[in-house]
Amino acid sequence: MTEILSKKKKKKKKNKTSVEKSVKSNFIISTESLNAYYSETQALFDINIQIPKLAVTAFIGPSGCGKSTLLRVFNRMNDYIDGFKTEGKVLVDDTDIYAKNIDTETLRKNVGMVFQKPNPFPKSIYENVAFGLKIQGINDKSFIEHRIEESLKQVALWGEVKDKMKKNAYGLSGGQQQRLCIARTLAVEPSVVLMDEPTSALDPISTGRIEELLFELRNNYSIVIVTHNMQQAARISDKTAFFWLGKIVEYNDTKKIFTNPKNKQTENYISGHFG
Amino acid sequence: MKKSSEKIIEKLLLSSALFTILTTLLIIAILLFETVKFFSEISIIDFFTDTEWTPLFDDKHFGILPLLSGTFLTSMVATLIALPVGLVIAIYLNEYSGNKFRKTIKPLLELLAAVPTVIYGFFALVIVTPFLQQFIPGLAGFSSLSAGIVMGIMIIPYVSSLSEDALFAVPKSLREASYGMGATKFQTVFKVTLPAASSGVIVAVILAISRAIGETMIVAIAAGQQPRLTLNPLVPVETITAYIVQVSLGDVPRESLEYTTIFAAGITLFIFTLILNNISFWLRNKFREKYD
Ligand SMILES: Nc1ncnc2c1ncn2[C@@H]1O[C@H](COP(=O)(O)OP(=O)(O)OP(=O)(O)O)[C@@H](O)[C@H]1O
Ligand SMILES: [Mg+2]
Numbered sequence: 001m002t003e004i005l006s007k008k009k010k011k012k013k014k015n016k017t018s019v020e021k022s023v024k025s026n027f028i029i030s031t032e033s034l035n036a037y038y039s040e041t042q043a044l045f046d047i048n049i050q051i052p053k054l055a056v057t058a059f060i061g062p063s064g065c066g067k068s069t070l071l072r073v074f075n076r077m078n079d080y081i082d083g084f085k086t087e088g089k090v091l092v093d094d095t096d097i098y099a100k101n102i103d104t105e106t107l108r109k110n111v112g113m114v115f116q117k118p119n120p121f122p123k124s125i126y127e128n129v130a131f132g133l134k135i136q137g138i139n140d141k142s143f144i145e146h147r148i149e150e151s152l153k154q155v156a157l158w159g160e161v162k163d164k165m166k167k168n169a170y171g172l173s174g175g176q177q178q179r180l181c182i183a184r185t186l187a188v189e190p191s192v193v194l195m196d197e198p199t200s201a202l203d204p205i206s207t208g209r210i211e212e213l214l215f216e217l218r219n220n221y222s223i224v225i226v227t228h229n230m231q232q233a234a235r236i237s238d239k240t241a242f243f244w245l246g247k248i249v250e251y252n253d254t255k256k257i258f259t260n261p262k263n264k265q266t267e268n269y270i271s272g273h274f275g
Numbered sequence: 276m277k278k279s280s281e282k283i284i285e286k287l288l289l290s291s292a293l294f295t296i297l298t299t300l301l302i303i304a305i306l307l308f309e310t311v312k313f314f315s316e317i318s319i320i321d322f323f324t325d326t327e328w329t330p331l332f333d334d335k336h337f338g339i340l341p342l343l344s345g346t347f348l349t350s351m352v353a354t355l356i357a358l359p360v361g362l363v364i365a366i367y368l369n370e371y372s373g374n375k376f377r378k379t380i381k382p383l384l385e386l387l388a389a390v391p392t393v394i395y396g397f398f399a400l401v402i403v404t405p406f407l408q409q410f411i412p413g414l415a416g417f418s419s420l421s422a423g424i425v426m427g428i429m430i431i432p433y434v435s436s437l438s439e440d441a442l443f444a445v446p447k448s449l450r451e452a453s454y455g456m457g458a459t460k461f462q463t464v465f466k467v468t469l470p471a472a473s474s475g476v477i478v479a480v481i482l483a484i485s486r487a488i489g490e491t492m493i494v495a496i497a498a499g500q501q502p503r504l505t506l507n508p509l510v511p512v513e514t515i516t517a518y519i520v521q522v523s524l525g526d527v528p529r530e531s532l533e534y535t536t537i538f539a540a541g542i543t544l545f546i547f548t549l550i551l552n553n554i555s556f557w558l559r560n561k562f563r564e565k566y567d
Contacts, residue, residue, distance in 0.1 A: 075455065077451065077454065077455060080451075080454070105457045105458070105459055106457065107457075108454065108455060108456065108457035109456070109457035112455065112456070113455040115448060115451065115452065115455070117448060119446070119448040119449060119451065119452045120452075121449060121452065121453075121467055121471070122449075122470070122471050123470070131453075131456060131458075131466070132456040132457065134466075135456065135457065135458045135459075135462050135466065136457070181452070184452075184456070185455075185456070188456065188457070
């Protein structure tokens, strides 16, 4: 998608050009010899990973091994951290997102993010989901309402909130808030959705619903999810990358990682024997 | 041994706290007592409806409205200056400037509130008014415009400092959500951060207004001493505080009706600032709950 390269006109309505048009490769994101540093401390070492399109890719590994760092490289959220820098290449839709002329706003419209703790805006449910469209300058009310309904249906929240769209989102339960945040991300139709432990703050029932949701979403979105829950990774992902001390030690089909890991550390980690 | 000395300290602290409370109660009691005396002679209806305030003249009128309008007008001008300037400063310092710049500029800003108000009053009278008269021909030598502008400068740090705290208290996760959606910095500030901090900003503005309403020296020097029911900022007016100063320093006999007017005026002022402070106190509690 060359759209990222040029500063996109704000008025343009998004349609899923990225997913349908780009046939250049089967990978939505790929990195080449990526190193990342927080000031002097290196957090990622020589990362070469290729994230498939229209699939769920899971990042697993012990705390502090760099999963979030890599995830936040993909939409350049680390730009806000003083002293953060990268070396190497990160391609999203075959475009180097760390190149000079990249517009991070356009990148982030294409690569959405869902955070660990639900973080709805202290606004109405309606305004939360409409936010991404409105900041793109879209004012067509019927289009916005259509997108809101569609996104909320996708996250199975529509039935629960359709009669209280004007109510503050803070009145929703934690699980509902997280689904709202996912809907907010989906409303602008990104091609990638990054999720950093999206269910770690939720109860098992809410977690289950979000997992079901991910199953549906993989038909239209490329998803990268960080999780500490091994069962979750095994259940929902197509590919799994195991991180250790800033390196990707093993990356393969989820089935293979969980049934027949090549690496001893991977095996120890997924079986729960890890120091 | 240690126990008994600690008990003495405790008693001392308690008595100083009680002393403060007692003093406050005493002030209120005296205010009320004198006010009751005043209203035993003047009808409260006249007090609030009469459009003239001339207790010191032969043709006496006791309508508080002219003093209230003077107070309102000067505070209004001050707020119109302090709100945008203070807010822009808060936004700039919190969202755009580097940490170093912020750390040097903040104490300098707070210096504005530390300048003796008599200097502000003098500044309004001899610099601001003559300067403004070059552009505004109808501007009188004393006016709520000059006094209000200078008072607005004085209360800028009240607005900026508290607004900055409110902006700072907005969780990072909300900014991240906004940036993550592809919002620019400007969009994030005005669509997410500022709305989320709005109750804190309102608190800041209310406290600044209440400071402006109670301000005495600037308006006594620069706004004039002519009680006048008007919304025209170019003419001399008199505020409640300026009136109280005028009578306190004048040669009005202590026991006279004229003298009790300052208590009636004083309690009106007191009630207004009390209401404003309570609103801000209530808002502040409400807004604290939201993120905890
Ligand atoms: N803002 C930061 N400044 C400096 N160092 C950081 C920062 N964020 C993370 N790090 C460091 O980078 C390394 C990788 O952190 P990261 O957050 O990516 O780990 P993670 O795998 O997501 O861990 P967790 O599972 O606990 O979320 C850690 O050593 C961490 O201390
Ligand atoms: Mg993490």
